[in-house]
Amino acid sequence: xxxxxxxxxxxxxxxxxxxxxxxxxxxxxxxxxxxxxxxxxxxxxxxxxxxxxxxxxxxxxxxxxxxxxxxxxxxxxxxxxxxxxxxxxxxxxxxxxxxxxxxxxxxxxxxxxxxxxxxxxxxxxxxxxxxxxxxxxxxxxxxxxxxxxxxxxxxxxxxxxxxxxxxxxxxxxxxxxxxxxxxxxxxxxxxxxxxxxxxxxxxxxxxxxxxxxxxxxxxxxxxxxxxxxxxxxxxxxxxxxxxxxxxxxxxxxxxxxxxxxxxxxxxxxxxxxxxxxxxxxxxxxxxxxxxxxxxxxxxxxxxxxxxxxxxxxxxxxxxxxxxxxxxxxxxxxxxxxxxxxxxxxxxxxxxxxxxxxxxxxxxxxxxxxxxxxxxxxxxxxxxxxxxxxxxxxxxxxxx
Numbered sequence: 001x002x003x004x005x006x007x008x009x010x011x012x013x014x015x016x017x018x019x020x021x022x023x024x025x026x027x028x029x030x031x032x033x034x035x036x037x038x039x040x041x042x043x044x045x046x047x048x049x050x051x052x053x054x055x056x057x058x059x060x061x062x063x064x065x066x067x068x069x070x071x072x073x074x075x076x077x078x079x080x081x082x083x084x085x086x087x088x089x090x091x092x093x094x095x096x097x098x099x100x101x102x103x104x105x106x107x108x109x110x111x112x113x114x115x116x117x118x119x120x121x122x123x124x125x126x127x128x129x130x131x132x133x134x135x136x137x138x139x140x141x142x143x144x145x146x147x148x149x150x151x152x153x154x155x156x157x158x159x160x161x162x163x164x165x166x167x168x169x170x171x172x173x174x175x176x177x178x179x180x181x182x183x184x185x186x187x188x189x190x191x192x193x194x195x196x197x198x199x200x201x202x203x204x205x206x207x208x209x210x211x212x213x214x215x216x217x218x219x220x221x222x223x224x225x226x227x228x229x230x231x232x233x234x235x236x237x238x239x240x241x242x243x244x245x246x247x248x249x250x251x252x253x254x255x256x257x258x259x260x261x262x263x264x265x266x267x268x269x270x271x272x273x274x275x276x277x278x279x280x281x282x283x284x285x286x287x288x289x290x291x292x293x294x295x296x297x298x299x300x301x302x303x304x305x306x307x308x309x310x311x312x313x314x315x316x317x318x319x320x321x322x323x324x325x326x327x328x329x330x331x332x333x334x335x336x337x338x339x340x341x342x343x344x345x346x347x348x349x350x351x352x353x354x355x356x357x358x359x360x361x362x363x364x365x366x367x368x369x370x371x372x373x374x375x376x377x378x379x380x381x382x383x384x385x386x387x388x389x390x391x392x393x394x395x396x397x398x399x
Contacts, residue, residue: 014041014072016069019068021039022039022046022050022063023063023068025038082163084160085172087153095173095174097133097139098133099132099133102131102361103361103365104357105360105364110131110358112344113131114128115128115130118176118179120175129184129343132180133369134180134181134182135370136182139369139372142372142376143370162188182343208321208323218243221244221386222297223243223298223299224298224318225298225331225334227334227338228274228305229351231347233350233352235253235255235352236305237359238274238279239251239334243333244386247382248363248367248379254273256273273352279305279306284315284316294386295317299321299330306322344362364380368380
């Protein structure tokens with residue numbers, strides 16, 4: 001075995017003497033917590049040491065101080081070749097899920113807006129961004145074991161991906177790929193959260209406290225959260241997110257005939273595309289495509305665009321409830337999804353220019369990203385399971 005150094009390390013790292021003590025106590029069948037107590041270290045430190053630096057040549061893990069010291073020194077050597085730099089297949093997988101094209105369900109590419117050339121500046125403000133698959137580094141990291149369960153080389157942490165993007169010299173990924181991150185920032189910094197300002201009024205029978213209890217625990221599918229994302233010129237897109245599967249529907253809200261041609265009339269119909277009448281029609285068209293069992297309730301904020309909710313319930317059978325004022329956390333799934341969609345539909349841009357087919361492509365992209373809350377399955381996969389359960393003979397209905 002190559003020579004090892006017995007020089008005393010800093011207090012942060014285990015010394016050779018401590019490793020000898022660990023080996024002795026382990027041979028005496030002491031547990032991790034007892035070893036940690038005797039040498040004055042955290043139990044997590046001892047657990048990682050026994051797992052990472054044990055000798056394995058005999059076919060089983062046996063902890064020996066000399067082997068552990070050599071392994072620790074080898075792991076501490078710097079600089080190291082970045083994993084993405086040394087694994088072409090892994091790098092291509094990561095790059096594809098960061099900047100891969102947005103596609104329709106039939107596989108055809110949707111170009112999206114013509115975005116300005118990336119100049120290395122911080123996140124773009126009020127301008128178009130290039131449409132891409134844009135999986136987050138954590139989504140990529142967690143999806144690898146699902147797609148390559150038997151290939152140990154196809155593994156990387158999300159932090160390693162971030163470092164390849166943000167740190168000079170880690171350079172396996174192109175620097176401009178930071179534009180495909182959700183925030184689009186060129187530098188790492190805490191996310192600033194915008195404040196929701198709901199408005200409008202509701203009656204006592206449709207407040208959130210009247211919503212069925214089954215909607216709150218997410219155990220039963222078919223309960224949705226909804227809202228608008230607003231663009232310039234009174235343009236908007238409706239968003240619906242199913243609470244159980246996190247599946248997303250985007251509601252196309254085109255401007256009505258006469259927009260920009262006739263002056264607005266006080267208390268007259270809204271021509272912007274999301275007045276109460278237009279909103280009801282578009283929302284009903286979207287939600288009635290679903291089976292009746294998968295459209296039980298919708299939870300909306302207090303915007304006036306859904307002031308005709310009674311008519312919507314009559315037409316679709318879907319009961320509408322409204323969150324409390326200034327309480328966006330009561331629609332957490334929808335608020336989170338709207339944040340994701342802002343990557344494709346930034347504030348300060350005209351949202352009326354996108355067709356229903358282009359909105360469908362973005363929804364398809366969002367629904368086929370793995371989600372941490374779904375154990376790294378995609379919303380589309382979970383939603384498909386819900387549909388299959390409804391179509392299986394003999395499955396009892398919860399109605």
